[in-house]
Amino acid sequence: MPRTLAVDNASGAGRRDARGEAALSRVFEAFVGHCRLDVRFRNPYSGSGKGGVEDAVGFLRRDLMVPPMEAETRERLTRLMPAKRDGLGRSIRYRTPDPIDMMFADDVKSLRPLPSRRFDAVRWETRKADKYGYADIDGNRYQIGANMHGGRVDVAIRAARVAVKDEAGRAIAELDSRDKAKRLRLLKAAGFPADKTLENHDWTGLTMPADWGRHQPTSPDFIDRHEDPVLYGPVGTGKTHLAIAIGRAACQDKIPVRSFTVSSLVMRLRRAKRDNRLDGELAQIGKARLIILDELGYPPIDEEGSRLLFQAISDSYETRGIIYTTDIESGGWGRVFGDPDMAAALIDRTVRHGRIIRFQGESHRSRNALMTK
Numbered sequence: 001m002p003r004t005l006a007v008d009n010a011s012g013a014g015r016r017d018a019r020g021e022a023a024l025s026r027v028f029e030a031f032v033g034h035c036r037l038d039v040r041f042r043n044p045y046s047g048s049g050k051g052g053v054e055d056a057v058g059f060l061r062r063d064l065m066v067p068p069m070e071a072e073t074r075e076r077l078t079r080l081m082p083a084k085r086d087g088l089g090r091s092i093r094y095r096t097p098d099p100i101d102m103m104f105a106d107d108v109k110s111l112r113p114l115p116s117r118r119f120d121a122v123r124w125e126t127r128k129a130d131k132y133g134y135a136d137i138d139g140n141r142y143q144i145g146a147n148m149h150g151g152r153v154d155v156a157i158r159a160a161r162v163a164v165k166d167e168a169g170r171a172i173a174e175l176d177s178r179d180k181a182k183r184l185r186l187l188k189a190a191g192f193p194a195d196k197t198l199e200n201h202d203w204t205g206l207t208m209p210a211d212w213g214r215h216q217p218t219s220p221d222f223i224d225r226h227e228d229p230v231l232y233g234p235v236g237t238g239k240t241h242l243a244i245a246i247g248r249a250a251c252q253d254k255i256p257v258r259s260f261t262v263s264s265l266v267m268r269l270r271r272a273k274r275d276n277r278l279d280g281e282l283a284q285i286g287k288a289r290l291i292i293l294d295e296l297g298y299p300p301i302d303e304e305g306s307r308l309l310f311q312a313i314s315d316s317y318e319t320r321g322i323i324y325t326t327d328i329e330s331g332g333w334g335r336v337f338g339d340p341d342m343a344a345a346l347i348d349r350t351v352r353h354g355r356i357i358r359f360q361g362e363s364h365r366s367r368n369a370l371m372t373k
Helices: 026-035 047-065 074-089 100-110 178-190 239-252 262-274 278-285 303-316 330-335 340-353 364-368
Strands: 004-007 014-016 022-024 038-041 123-128 134-137 140-143 152-157 161-166 171-176 228-232 257-261 290-296 321-326 354-359
Touching (some): 074 100, 134 152, 178 239, 228 239, 239 257, 239 290, 239 321, 257 262, 262 290, 262 303, 278 303, 303 340, 340 354
Parallel strands (some): 004 038, 290 321
Antiparallel strands (some): 014 022, 123 152, 134 140
16 A cells, blocks of 8 residues: 555545644544555645646546446456556656556555554544434434433444444444435435436546636535536537436435436426416425536427526526536527527526536447447
8 A cells, every 4th residue: 555645635634723724524634544544635725736736546446447347248348458558657647768567566665564453434423312312413413222212322433334332332223324325315305317427428528617627617616606617518428428427426425416307307397387286386496406407408498498498597507506408508598499598597696606528529328329330
């Protein structure tokens, strides 16, 4: 294992105090001590610093797995992998003249063996059960047991399980983590049309805003700032994939998300209006902190649909983030809407908080289509 960790997105590892010094979280501090590591935090406001870490972390994931390899069987995929790995190893990536596999061999010599004991990623807390035998842990309510009402318990919090012991150290209960269940509920409620992830997204052919790097759209920070990424480019270049992947990552951060195609949202709002429940439908959508509107501009929207869509977007203005995907430049949005005034108002709101991410290149679907083979 390495001797030094360079931490990029450090929210789970620690936070900077008022003096600007990094204070490690208890679990991460225990991990660092267990593995005898040196830790360096990157400046979150330094594009070059963060970019260096992101580039190093994502190298194998991007270059080895993107674009995805196609194989009829697992055995075939297993045979393809070494050839691609060896091709990467022979390439020259950095400013040195040496190929990557030679540089990696030198790095291996500096690695240390793993610790002999496995690290237990656990955080201990003390809680007092209420009169019904429940305790609040990390914002979730757990049933400890009626016989423990009013008593104090020690709680071991792990990623997937919560273990509870009494003051004498006797095990009382072991429960599934509510965080895990909450993430699954959020993923189901979001309505994603496919299972897309950031790990298998092809980042080539993307142009980010001048003050954005790859980290910005994949971090929940833009949601907190109520910014609206506009994913613009030709059909089939990965806009929907990236929008879904960002939404799924937000759900993993316990952020409520709703995902729609623009046409399906308009139809949904039409039905709600017809059934006299439009306010309730908008309130349900408004529970999300991030809304994904896919395929803006296909098909065109009539005047009533424009008003309904504008109402949903207006309700989200400066209160939540919206991701748009479209193959139409903002200057052409007026042709999409049946009401030019609505189009102008929507463009005005989007431009103020919008961040355009441009996609280029040929269609992934056309490139991998069976009919072209």
